[in-house]
Amino acid sequence: MDILKMKNSHKLLSEFIYEPKALYRGYTDKTLYINISDNTIKEKDVPQKMKEKFIGGKGYGLRYLWDAVSPTTKWNDPENEIVVAVGPVGGITQYAGTGKSLIVSISPLTDIPIDSNVGGYFGPFLKFSGWDALEVQGKAEKDVIIVIDGNKGIVRIEEAPLEDVDAHLLGEQLTEMYAENEADKRNISVITAGTAAENTNIGVLNFTFYDVRRKVSRLKQAGRGGIGTVFRNKRIKGIVCKFKGVKGDLNHPYDQSIINKTGIKYHKEIAQNDHLQNNMRKIGTANIIEIMDEYDLLPVHNFQYGKHPDTYKIKSTVFIEKYCTQNMPDGCWYGCSMSCAKAVDNFKLKTGPYKGQNVCVDGPEYENAAGLGANCGIFDPEVILELNFYCDTYGIDTISYGTLTAFVMECYERGIINKDITEGLELNFGNAEASLELIHQMSRGEGFGKIAGMGIHKMKKLFVEKYGADKDFLYDIACEQKGLEYSEYLCKESLAQQGGYGLTNKGPQHDEAWLIFMDMVNNQIPTFEDKAEALHYYPMFRTWFGLLGLCKLPWNDITPPNNSETDEPAKVPEHVNNYLDLYYGVTGNRIDNNEMIRQSERVYNFQRVFNIRMGKGLRINDATPYRSMGPVTKEEYESRQERYDKQLRELVGFNPEGKTIEEKIKTLRAYREDQYEKLTDAVYKRRGWTMNGVPTPEKLRDLGMDLPELLEVVEKHLN
Amino acid sequence: MRLNDREFEHWKEGLTIQDVIDIMRFVYPRLVIKVNGKLIKKEEYSSFVLQENDDLKIYHLLAGG
Numbered sequence: 001m002d003i004l005k006m007k008n009s010h011k012l013l014s015e016f017i018y019e020p021k022a023l024y025r026g027y028t029d030k031t032l033y034i035n036i037s038d039n040t041i042k043e044k045d046v047p048q049k050m051k052e053k054f055i056g057g058k059g060y061g062l063r064y065l066w067d068a069v070s071p072t073t074k075w076n077d078p079e080n081e082i083v084v085a086v087g088p089v090g091g092i093t094q095y096a097g098t099g100k101s102l103i104v105s106i107s108p109l110t111d112i113p114i115d116s117n118v119g120g121y122f123g124p125f126l127k128f129s130g131w132d133a134l135e136v137q138g139k140a141e142k143d144v145i146i147v148i149d150g151n152k153g154i155v156r157i158e159e160a161p162l163e164d165v166d167a168h169l170l171g172e173q174l175t176e177m178y179a180e181n182e183a184d185k186r187n188i189s190v191i192t193a194g195t196a197a198e199n200t201n202i203g204v205l206n207f208t209f210y211d212v213r214r215k216v217s218r219l220k221q222a223g224r225g226g227i228g229t230v231f232r233n234k235r236i237k238g239i240v241c242k243f244k245g246v247k248g249d250l251n252h253p254y255d256q257s258i259i260n261k262t263g264i265k266y267h268k269e270i271a272q273n274d275h276l277q278n279n280m281r282k283i284g285t286a287n288i289i290e291i292m293d294e295y296d297l298l299p300v301h302n303f304q305y306g307k308h309p310d311t312y313k314i315k316s317t318v319f320i321e322k323y324c325t326q327n328m329p330d331g332c333w334y335g336c337s338m339s340c341a342k343a344v345d346n347f348k349l350k351t352g353p354y355k356g357q358n359v360c361v362d363g364p365e366y367e368n369a370a371g372l373g374a375n376c377g378i379f380d381p382e383v384i385l386e387l388n389f390y391c392d393t394y395g396i397d398t399i400s401y402g403t404l405t406a407f408v409m410e411c412y413e414r415g416i417i418n419k420d421i422t423e424g425l426e427l428n429f430g431n432a433e434a435s436l437e438l439i440h441q442m443s444r445g446e447g448f449g450k451i452a453g454m455g456i457h458k459m460k461k462l463f464v465e466k467y468g469a470d471k472d473f474l475y476d477i478a479c480e481q482k483g484l485e486y487s488e489y490l491c492k493e494s495l496a497q498q499g500g501y502g503l504t505n506k507g508p509q510h511d512e513a514w515l516i517f518m519d520m521v522n523n524q525i526p527t528f529e530d531k532a533e534a535l536h537y538y539p540m541f542r543t544w545f546g547l548l549g550l551c552k553l554p555w556n557d558i559t560p561p562n563n564s565e566t567d568e569p570a571k572v573p574e575h576v577n578n579y580l581d582l583y584y585g586v587t588g589n590r591i592d593n594n595e596m597i598r599q600s601e602r603v604y605n606f607q608r609v610f611n612i613r614m615g616k617g618l619r620i621n622d623a624t625p626y627r628s629m630g631p632v633t634k635e636e637y638e639s640r641q642e643r644y645d646k647q648l649r650e651l652v653g654f655n656p657e658g659k660t661i662e663e664k665i666k667t668l669r670a671y672r673e674d675q676y677e678k679l680t681d682a683v684y685k686r687r688g689w690t691m692n693g694v695p696t697p698e699k700l701r702d703l704g705m706d707l708p709e710l711l712e713v714v715e716k717h718l719n
Numbered sequence: 720m721r722l723n724d725r726e727f728e729h730w731k732e733g734l735t736i737q738d739v740i741d742i743m744r745f746v747y748p749r750l751v752i753k754v755n756g757k758l759i760k761k762e763e764y765s766s767f768v769l770q771e772n773d774d775l776k777i778y779h780l781l782a783g784g
Contacts, residue, residue: 295747517780556780569751
């Protein structure tokens with residue numbers, strides 16, 4: 001690559017000089033606003049009231065987005081924004097998982113706000129450069145890059161015509177371009193998307209961090225909801241942030257010693273216990289591939305089944321022993337002792353435009369193996385790694401890609417679509433070649449890849465309207481809700497997790513609540529009220545990570561040895577106290593568990609009202625496809641016949657003897673759908689919402705969120 | 720015997736906690752186990768013999784990625 005030639009071809013469109021403000025107790029109280037339609041760059045003060053109610057991260061993103069858009073704004077309108085924000089605790093280096101950025105935008109998949117979190121160095125660098133948040137609005141005429149130099153205090157918008165779009169190339173090119181030398185590369189972080197983000201609705205943002213051992217820019221993804229699609233639609237090629245001088249006290253915290261003490265205690269816990277528990281340092285999130293299979297929770301063949309005899313071929317140890325090459329723990333921000341990042345070096349690609357090249361593949365994570373692999377009936381680790389690489393570099397979400405490919409494979413096998421429609425692709429389960437061709441078509445914007453790239457929500461409508469598919473059946477098997485594809489867990493046998501997916505703000509992503517073991521295996525939350533309490537506490541608790549700039553994994557992917565002796569082991573009380581200490585240490589604001597939950601509730605309810613303002617967010621939008629609740633087809637019923645027959649006898653009072661499978665499916669369905677409605681009632685009640693899912697004015701008042709713009713929205717839906 | 724507040728169908732004389740883990744294929748490594756409300760340590764799983772009226776709780780500590 002001729003970096004100099006690329007750089008010389010840049011045309012400066014706008015430049016902004018500023019005095020980088022040092023952080024004070026985790027905040028600068030400044031936001032960088034950039035409009036790429038008219039090339040405005042300006043500094044905004046963060047109002048004290050906003051800081052108190054929205055805290056940071058996702059809270060800031062949602063607040064800015066609300067102010068930027070109207071109820072009729074679509075994802076590709078110039079006023080839609082991409083907001084990147086970290087949060088007050090983000091960027092500290094003494095505790096694990098403290099480098100997360102939260103990204104917010106109106107989603108091309110759901111048409112409502114989406115939030116997605118991501119590691120990599122960009123977010124902390126942005127903070128250290130003087131900005132609590134970055135708002136990007138507008139739409140450029142030609143491809144541009146934005147460059148933030150946090151040491152010199154310069155922000156530039158430049159036309160960038162020659163750089164590649166695919167992430168593994170562009171990340172390297174911009175890192176090389178803006179680093180003064182090899183040692184300086186660690187001070188560069190880049191946001192990119194990829195070529196398929198331009199042609200699909202499932203685009204991701206890649207955030208880089210420079211790996212000094214491998215000498216390569218690694219990629220972490222803000223995956224869900226198509227934010228990369230918004231990025232490329234705005235004609236942004238990349239955003240670079242450069243900051244030299246990372247050290248442990250840049251947040252200028254209130255009490256450094258409490259942060260140090262809490263961090264040392266946690267690092268010891270990791271060192272002494274990780275190898276006895278989840279083995280995150282060695283295997284990362286992939287440790288649960290074979291465990292999900294054992295518990296009948298691994299999605300197979302578009303969520304029809306929960307296990308497969310070939311799962312052993314893609315179990316975690318296969319990747320670790322045969323492919324991952326680092327032989328040492330690996331984190332995506334300084335000081336993360338959990339170190340769950342993993343990579344495969346010198347992976348030789350067999351297909352696509354980079355065929356024959358040796359590349360670095362970040363991953364695989366659990367979701368990659370489950371979605372790209374088992375859910376599509378593919379049990380070849382090398383195909384999973386190749387799809388993983390291409391999803392990242394083309395800039396598309398592995399979860400949405402896996403789930404939508406599984407959907408089209410089932411449609412193909414059942415004759416809902418055929419080779420004429422797929423333009424020759426034989427999309428049978430297990431056809432790795434077809435999946436790889438599909439992803440390359442998405443990059444090129446060609447063929448059936450362009451249809452599949454619309455996402456399941458738009459595809460299912462097309463299949464009904466254009467190809468005469470049976471609407472009821474198709475909607476039953478289409479694993480999407482609010483427009484977002486399901487993430488990779490089978491929740492048919494856990495009512496609480498059906499709610500964990502369905503009763504969410506952004507759609508069926510498991511980052512609000514993962515209750516399958518607690519519900520299905522442990523039987524700890526048997527009543528509707530128990531489940532509702534869990535579906536209040538966990539989504540609120542986990543929202544808090546996104547306000548502060550924290551990763552969820554260090555909370556419960558390791559637990560203190562005496563955790564089992566506590567009253568509520570599932571909540572990991574000692575770690576909750578750690579977080580309260582970190583928040584206090586950075587901000588000087590001492591809060592308790594209740595206030596922690598209320599901080600989240602303020603933002604969570606704001607997001608719910610935002611959804612309602614944009615035309616979703618009511619009870620009807622929380623309905624889920626029956627495939628997520630129970631057996632749609634005869635084959636699914638038969639695969640768990642003993643279990644389902646028993647439930648009919650014991651729970652429904654229906655004797656299955658002598659009944660047809662169809663009769664049994666119908667009866668079980670009526671029961672399970674009724675259970676979901678009852679769960680919805682209980683959860684809405686617990687959250688302080690009407691039975692139509694609307695936060696009440698009383699609830700908003702109680703939270704101090706009775707803002708006029710929120711009351712105006714909810715009051716229209718109170719009767 | 721009851722397992723997680725459900726009737727355990729495979730109880731037999733001499734059944735240990737480890738036997739239950741094996742029968743149920745509870746392969747997840749982070750379990751919290753209590754018998755009649757008393758916490759049982761991992762090193763006792765193979766030797767702890769369960770009685771017919773025991774209330775066994777085997778809780779999996781996983782709340783998702």
